[in-house]
Structures are given as structure tokens and as C-alpha cells.
Amino acid sequence: MSERKIIQVEDKVPAKLLIPLSIQHMFAMFGASVLVPFVLGINPAIVLFMNGVGTLLFIFVTKGKAPAYLGSSFAFLGPAAIVIDKMGYEYAQGGFVAVGFVGCILAGIVYKFGTDWINVVLPSAAMGPVVALIGLELAGTAASTAGLLDEKINGKNIIVFIVTLGTAVFGSILFRKFLSVIPILIAVVAGYIAALLCGVVDFTKVIKAPIFALPNFQPAKFDLEAILIILPVILVITSEHIGHQVVTSKIVGKDLLKEPGLHRSLFGDNFSTMISGLIGSVPTTTYGENIGVMAVTKVYSVRVIAGAAVLSIVSSFIGKLSMLIQTIPGPVIGGISFLLYGMIGASGIRILVDAKVDYSKSQNLILTSVIFVVGLSGVAISLGNVELKGMVLASVVGMVLSSIFHVLDKFQLTNDYDN
Template identity: 35%
Template sequence: MHDVHSTEYSFKPKDALLGAQMLFVAFGALVLVPLLTGLDANVALFTAGAGTLLFQAVTRGKVPVFLASSFAFIAPIIYGVQTWGIPATMCGLFGAGVLYVVISLLVRIFGVGMLRRILPPVVTGPVIMVIGLILAPVAVHMAMGRTGDGSAWLVPSATAMIIAGVALLTTILASLLGRGWIKLIPILLGITAGYATSLVLDATGFAAATQAAFDPGQLPNWTAPTLVDFSKIGAAPLLAVPNFVFPTWNLEAILFIVPVAIAPAIEHFGDVLAIGNISGKDYVKDPGVQNTLLGDGLATSLAAALGGPPNTTYSEVSGAVALTRAFNPGIMTWAAITAIVLAFVGKLGAFLGTIPTPVMGGIMILLFGAITVIGINTLVRAGNDLMLPRNLAVVGIILVVGIGGMTFDMVSVKLGGIGLAGIVGVVLNLVLPCKNCNDPLPDEVSPSAPDHHTDL
């Protein structure tokens, strides 16, 4: 068997190009998170590569996965950066990685079944839904040409809706109609189409004419005659060290962000099952989900220690593995090395910074809607009767606490949003009596398929 298709680790120069292709598949989603949250895209590239290498070290190079920016943390990162700043937010994200490590230790002691007992679908499903729904206003504001909080105009609404519409439609069509590699990079294609549309609107004078006639109303007007400013690229150095940011202690950020890790932690188990089904190996047993969780947690904490977004296994890359049947984990080593090298290309980060806001807004409409649907699907696949009083209470309270923006003031910190919703869900699930609450609906069988990942 060719060593590319073997599940045994093999690191050879001839596989470098295939590894770069794996990074290309993940690239659109990888850089989307820092672009949406205000983090540095070059740092995200570096921490994705370094995190993947650390994961491989922990799992002894047995699992062909690539780790990169997690969508599940977009909402808390946006809130954290606006509220406490990037260094304090990194402290909370570092704590999320530590929670992964703690869960991995519990799995090592009590077994995999412990995950499902503490974090059943009635908890993880609505938490995932909250992550998507709480971000819906941000997506709409950006698609319409405003800042994420809607407080000012960045692009005239008519221009913004055209760009966002093209980016959104391209992403949808690539997901629905794409074949082979095209189907694996819908986000990257959507960003490319939206960017190209922006260039066309600039070249034809449409953007300038629309901006000149634009009425911002009561909001501040930060619009410009051109959508894409290439001066940023010219001013950036060709090679530069990524703008690393180190965490500063903030207990409030920790309490807000750490519970968010509940949903991606349980989904990690599904990801390990999925890549095992693709490659024909049982990674739950070897190297063991306790080790894959440990690797994911350490990679997330490493990313936060340097100012990058949390890491998670990428479903797009798993799809590429299925398409190419390249099961050799050494290929992911090449993908990680490529990401680290690109992180030091200063003009790459500057180029990504020229992408107009509505491009991201169009992608976000689909992305955050998809996250919400994944949460719904988690509940549907479990097959539990949600009208049973106990299940209704758990799911309903999580949704209202999270989407409603409830906060809880402690002595020196404030807990709220997704974090509070996650904690409330776990506590309710543990303390409320469970009589027939996990039985499937009549005449239905609960499927055993793993949860879907929150990345497109």
C-alpha cells in the first residue's frame, strides 16, 4: 500500500504538496475566525500549525486531523475583546483549554460514557443553538454594511447588500452543487467571490457613486469611496513575526468563556468517531479519546497563550482525507508546517485585512444559521421527547438564559451569556430527576451517529 494511503505515520518530502492542499481546504474557515473577532490572522495560522504539531505529539502521530480556529468561540471572543480586551480574553480561552484537559482526565478515569452522562444532547444541543443565535445580529449588521454592534456605517447599505449577497450565494451553491475539492472549500470560494465583486464595484465607479449619495441617518458615517484599500498591503513588510499577544489574568473572562467549551468538547468525541470511520481505524481506543481531548486542550491553551483563537479538529480536512484517501498523519504535519511558514508572511495578513466587512457578513449569515441548525439537529438525532417536563425545562431555560442575555453578578465578577447558559444547563441536567427523560419518542429509535461539528 502506498504510504499516503496507509494509516501509519510517515513524513516524507514528496507529501509536502498534499499537506499544503490540506491547509488550503481549511484556510477560509481558519482565517475567518480572526477576521471576525479582531484577532491577528497570522497568529491564527501559527497557532493552528503549532497546535496541530502538539496534538500529534500527544496522540503519537496516529490521527490524521488538522486543528485550527474554532467557530464555537466566536461569540465569546467578540464579547470578550470588546469588554476586557484581547489579553484578558486570551486568559479565558486558556482556561477553556484547561477544561478540555480536565475532561480528558475524567474520561481517563471514568470512561467515555461519562461525557454523555454529564453532557447529553439536551444540554449540548441548546448551548450550540445559543452560540449561533446570539451572533445573528452581528451577522445582519455586517451584511448591511455596519459595524458588528450596528453603531456606525462602514459601507453604504446598497453596496453592502450586493457584496454580502454574492458571498452568501456563492458559499451556498458551492456547498450544494460543488464536486470534489470545490465542495470542501465553500467558505473560501464565498470570500473570493465577495472580494472580486468589491473590486468590480470599485473599478466601475459604482462604489464611489453610491457612497457619494449615501445618507447615513443618525449613525456615524465611516464609509469611503473605495471598498478595497491596497495601501495596507504596500505598507506591510514581506516577512514579519506574527503579532503575538500574551494573556493577562481576568477571572470574569474565565467564568464567561470556559463553559463555552462544553459543546465543542462533546463534539470532539463525534469528530474522532468520524475520522475513524473514514480511515477504518478505531481512534477512540488507540490513541484513545482521552488523549485526543488532551491534545486538543493543550493546543487550545497554546493558541491562547500566543493570542490565537481556540483550536478544534476541522471537518473540512476530514472531508479532504475521505476524498483523497490520504490517511497518513504525516501529511497533516506538512499542513502544520505550511501554516507556520505562512504565518511569517506579513503581506498575507495585510491582504486579509483588505477584505470588506460585507463579505464577512454574508458568510456569517450562513455560518451562524448553520451553527443553530446543528444544535437543533443534535436534539433531533438524540430522539428524546422534548415535551417531557424535565427536558423542556433544561432546553428552554438554556435558550432563554443565553439568548436573553441574562447575567449573574458574583462578588467580584459577572457571569452571563453563553457561559452562564452552559453552566445552568449542566447543573439542571445533574440535579433534576430523570425518569424516562432519555427515552426516544414513541416508535422512534435514537440514532448513534456522532454530533456534527460547528465548522462548515
């Protein structure tokens, strides 16, 4: 049996493939593109615009060598909501700009000192579970989006969810030739048709929306208190970004931390967040859905992701189209997310397998065990208005433990040296 053809990062893609593959990536990102602005109370059109622009900036900064679609970051929701309630959204924007600026400085520090420290503070026995947690801790979000955690579950939502997830799962293993690279797109279409048949799609806002409309651009305002409330989020998004780059490296078979370099991807991510804050959008970040799509389809081409970014920008100026996008129901997004988040979790396990982590060594067993428990236990630590929990807290704990174990190893104090 021949393996499905892999479309690598630098490969050119013919137009007949480029358009549907780009649409597939854009559809996979709808949950991020629409939900975050909805929670923060802003128009999703500006977010669609900046997600597209931010992705193109990221591709330029990383020299087209790191496939990533930037989406709206959930990490900012808590502190941003506090600032919005006290001062207004414009001051939250100022906080976004400040975080992006600090992130760009951090990218310069990484450029100066390199990335070898990552193998010390996050060896494979720690990195594997940290990456797995990126997907596993989002499992509840996927179920919630699909409506599976509602107090009273709607039967129609179940039907739409099953159709979407079933098409994505069986399409990924049964589709052949061209269809084998667009199972996510086909699943979204199938789920949407099921939603239409079940009568859970409302076109009222689409009918009222203008054909063309400018995104709602607005300048940022700056306040020291607002900046200090939001600034600690830099710890969260940096940990997430490193994890995303590691798992993407495993999927595409290239060490993206070395080439184009973690400093470039960090800078691209945070520079986009700065621009987003300045013009009225939400912070951007590399995203799990994008990584999941690549893992399922084996399509890693940066050109495909750039195409998705262009489509996102265009759709932000077409009022009816951007409103139509928002009619995609939760069970469809949740059904797709079930598969994509699971693929990220499996990628973390793959890191452990590929690295041939030796669990006869006590420190490897301890690292993996503690990180999983911390990440999945629900334990949280608050730093001002920012809460560290899940993957981020597990990552911090893993870094501390790994660093201590590294020092103990230097002096051969651990019992792993006993015969």
C-alpha cells in the same frame, strides 16, 4: 443519484486536492484569526503562527483522529481587555497560560473518571439545543461582520455579501466533482472579486508591508490578580469544547469523546492555549467555522486540516501575504459565516432526530425548551469579570436540570412513569 464521496478522517488526500482543500479551511478561519488580535491590539501574524502550531499540536495529541482547526478564542476578550487596560498585554498572556494549565489538569480528571457523566448531565434532549446554540448565537456576529447591522447599510457591502453567500449556498448543491468539495473556497474568491469590483478593498498596508517579517514573539508576565480575572473563562471554553466535539462526532460519524477521547482533545486544546500565552499569541480553541466547512464539504481528513495549519504558519512569516489576508472584507467573512453557523445549528437538531428524543416525556420537552430560551434570551450571569450567557449559560442550566431529573428518575418520582 449517488451521494458525494465522503473523505474520512484518516483518508489520504492527493496533492491536487490537498492544497485547495487546505486553503479553504484556512480562509474559513480568517474571521477568528484576524478579528480577535485586532480587538486586543496585537499583530495578527503571531496569531496565524500559533493557530497553525496549535492545530498541529492538537492533531498530534489526538493521534490524528479528531479533525479540528484551532482558532482564536473570543471567550477571553472581556476579561483580557480588563487586564490589558490595567497591566498590559503581557499579564493577560500570563492569565492565558494559567487557564491552559488548569484545562490540562481538567483533561487529566476526565481521563481518570471517563465521559459517561456527559450522558447524565447532558442527555440528547439537552445536548441537541446546546449544540444548536453554538451556531444560532453567532448569527448576530455573522450579520455584524457582514455590515448588515450598521446604522447605515453600505450598498456595496450588500452586493459582496450576496455574491459570497449565494456562491456558497448554490455551489454546495450545484457544483460537481472536484468543485463540489471546495464551495467555500470558491465563495471566498467570488466574494473577494466582487469586493475588488465594488472598490471596498484597500491595498495600502499590503504595499507598505515587508516581504518577510518575523511574528511578534513576546514572553508572558504573571500576576495573581490578572490570573484570577481571566481564570473563570475555563468554564466557558470547556463547555464550548465539549459541544464542538459532540457536533463534530455527529458530522464525521465517529464518537470522538471515546476515541481519541475527550481527555486528549481537552488537553490538546488547553496545551495549545498555554503555549500561545507563553509566546505572545491569544488563546486557541476548536472552532465553529472549521466544523461548518466539514459539514458542507463532507471532507473530514486530518491531513487537510494539517495542511491548512502549515499554510497558516508559512503565511505568518510572509509580511505581504499576512497583510493581504487581512484585506478580505467583512461582507465576505460574514457571507461564509451565515452558512457555516447555520450548519452548526442544524447539527444540533440532527442530534435530536438521530437520538429519536421522545417529547411525549415531560422532562425532555422541558430540557429543550428551557435551554433554548436561556440561550437566546440574552440573560447573563456574572462571575467576577466573566459573564456567562448564551450557549454557556444554557449549558450550565441544562446540566443542573438534567442532574436533578436524573436523581428524580432514580426514585421514579417523575410523571413520565405514569401510565
